[in-house]
Amino acid sequence: MYPKIIIEHFMHPKNVGRLENPSNIGTYETLSKAKAVFYFLIEDDIVKDIKYQVAGCPYAIAVGSILSEYAKGKRIFELAKINKKFLEKYFPVDEDKEECINLPLRAFLNGLSKI
Amino acid sequence: MRVYFDNAASTRTDERVIEAMLPYFTEKYAIPTSQFSHSFGVEVSDAISLSRQTIASHVGASDAEEIIFTSSGTEANNLAIKGVAYANSNSGKHLITSQVEHLSVLESMRKLEQEGFEVTYLPVDSSGFIDIDKLKLSLRDDTILVSVQLANHETGTLQNFEEIANIVKGKGVLLHTDAAISYPYINISADRFPVDLMTISPHKFYGPKGIGILYVKKGTKITKLIDGGFNEFNIRAGSENVPGIVGAAKAVEIFDYKDVEKIHKLKGLLVRRIEQEISDVELNGSRNNALPQIANYTFSYIEGESVSLRLDFEGIAVTTGSACYSRNLQASYILIAMGKSHEQAHGSIRFSLSKYNTEEEINYTVDKLAEIVEDLRKLSPLGKE
Numbered sequence: 001m002y003p004k005i006i007i008e009h010f011m012h013p014k015n016v017g018r019l020e021n022p023s024n025i026g027t028y029e030t031l032s033k034a035k036a037v038f039y040f041l042i043e044d045d046i047v048k049d050i051k052y053q054v055a056g057c058p059y060a061i062a063v064g065s066i067l068s069e070y071a072k073g074k075r076i077f078e079l080a081k082i083n084k085k086f087l088e089k090y091f092p093v094d095e096d097k098e099e100c101i102n103l104p105l106r107a108f109l110n111g112l113s114k115i
Numbered sequence: 116m117r118v119y120f121d122n123a124a125s126t127r128t129d130e131r132v133i134e135a136m137l138p139y140f141t142e143k144y145a146i147p148t149s150q151f152s153h154s155f156g157v158e159v160s161d162a163i164s165l166s167r168q169t170i171a172s173h174v175g176a177s178d179a180e181e182i183i184f185t186s187s188g189t190e191a192n193n194l195a196i197k198g199v200a201y202a203n204s205n206s207g208k209h210l211i212t213s214q215v216e217h218l219s220v221l222e223s224m225r226k227l228e229q230e231g232f233e234v235t236y237l238p239v240d241s242s243g244f245i246d247i248d249k250l251k252l253s254l255r256d257d258t259i260l261v262s263v264q265l266a267n268h269e270t271g272t273l274q275n276f277e278e279i280a281n282i283v284k285g286k287g288v289l290l291h292t293d294a295a296i297s298y299p300y301i302n303i304s305a306d307r308f309p310v311d312l313m314t315i316s317p318h319k320f321y322g323p324k325g326i327g328i329l330y331v332k333k334g335t336k337i338t339k340l341i342d343g344g345f346n347e348f349n350i351r352a353g354s355e356n357v358p359g360i361v362g363a364a365k366a367v368e369i370f371d372y373k374d375v376e377k378i379h380k381l382k383g384l385l386v387r388r389i390e391q392e393i394s395d396v397e398l399n400g401s402r403n404n405a406l407p408q409i410a411n412y413t414f415s416y417i418e419g420e421s422v423s424l425r426l427d428f429e430g431i432a433v434t435t436g437s438a439c440y441s442r443n444l445q446a447s448y449i450l451i452a453m454g455k456s457h458e459q460a461h462g463s464i465r466f467s468l469s470k471y472n473t474e475e476e477i478n479y480t481v482d483k484l485a486e487i488v489e490d491l492r493k494l495s496p497l498g499k500e
Contacts, residue, residue, distance in 0.1 A: 002424070010421070010424065011425075011428065013494060016493060016494050017493070027496075031457075032446060032457040032458075032461060033456070033457050033458045033461070034418065034461070035495075035496050035497060036496070037496040053494055053495055053496035054494060054495070054496070055416055055417055055418060055494075055495040055496060055497045056418050056421070057418050057420040057421055058420060058421050058424050060418075061421060061494060
């Protein structure tokens with residue numbers, strides 16, 4: 001029913017929670033009030049630390065975890081390019097799951113742009 | 116441990132039901148239409164008559180011919196609503212239902228609207244009770260049918276059906292109730308309640324799938340929807356599902372109210388433990404006027420699909436929102452009609468019990484549930500702030 005990687009990250013999400021002193025915070029909320037928040041510690045354009053929170057479905061939780069893991073130590077200009085295509089390298093993105101994936105992805109990207 | 120709390124979707128078939136059905140696959144496999152040609156047909160015809168009789172006496176029908184077999188509760192609802200609408204359209208083209216009915220009722224009504232009928236969808240209050248004043252105001256001279264559920268399949272809220280029936284019958288309008296989730300947990304019978312049509316679904320009470328029952332009071336004008344032969348008193352064509360009919364009658368016959376007491380106690384334990392051990396939970400539906408087998412809760416700040424998936428990994432089967440909606444994450448239309456917010460609807464979990472559940476299963480489930488809710492809340496940016 002769910003791709004293996006989604007199940008893995010859903011059952012054991014990485015980087016869950018908040019950062020004490022984030023340099024950037026990105027949030028996104030859907031019309032149905034699902035919400036995602038990313039906390040970044042960015043120094044010299046590099047993500048030094050990252051945490052996230054999601055109130056959403058298994059896909060949203062898992063994608064948040066995947067993004068947070070990927071982002072650590074990466075340059076923000078690289079990360080700003082992340083889109084649906086990037087996630088398709090991890091798992092097939094069905095049309096009906098796009099909204100669930102957008103939730104953490106938009107919060108993530110919103111955080112990067114607020115410097 | 117594997118725990119099944121999705122009995123509002125379907126229940127395990129009772130062994131006695133299966134045993135009763137088996138001969139009708141390998142020994143008595145004719146159909147009753149052949150009764151005029153050979154003895155194989157006669158014995159099957161007799162079995163169906165007996166089954167019809169059994170069901171009729173349990174549901175308070177005055178005549179066995181008031182029991183019509185269909186393929187499902189969904190078909191029974193379709194037949195009741197469209198069948199009555201088509202047969203009575205000379206008297207009027209207005210029907211009344213509620214916003215929280217099963218999709219088989221709502222979609223039948225929508226189909227009729229496309230065909231020129233007019234439908235009033237009664238609102239419900241925050242517990243899911245139909246607005247009785249609105250019902251009174253909605254009844255018109257051209258109203259031909261009122262179809263309201265006895266209880267809700269998602270929240271378990273039990274309507275004030277006697278009051279509804281008195282109002283509707285007082286106006287001389289035909290009344291259908293979808294009792295698919297309620298019968299026989301709620302001992303409704305046609306001789307005590309003035310209903311004209313009633314939908315019953317045997318697989319909700321340990322009977323087989325693939326068989327539905329529509330009680331149709333004698334003299335009710337109804338148009339058949341499935342055309343073909345003259346089966347089911349020319350109300351529903353098609354070769355009879357003989358094993359299904361025999362199994363349905365067995366399920367009706369052996370239903371034991373002691374099991375309802377047991378389920379009621381189990382639900383009590385579930386409700387008590389959830390409310391004592393998990394914070395920020397809300398019971399959806401009526402606390403006191405509800406089916407014994409359904410408890411629906413919203414766990415604030417988290418999403419139902421995540422809860423149900425985590426529970427599934429612990430071997431526990433529940434549903435979120437509504438079984439039909441869990442795939443596209445749309446919030447339950449029933450909870451929305453009750454005035455719940457999208458967050459509340461998305462965070463809802465339905466537990467539905469059966470006689471096969473145990474106290475141990477309830478305790479295991481609440482133990483796991485408390486852990487899962489705590490975990491997911493740690494992950495959630497929402498909360499009391």
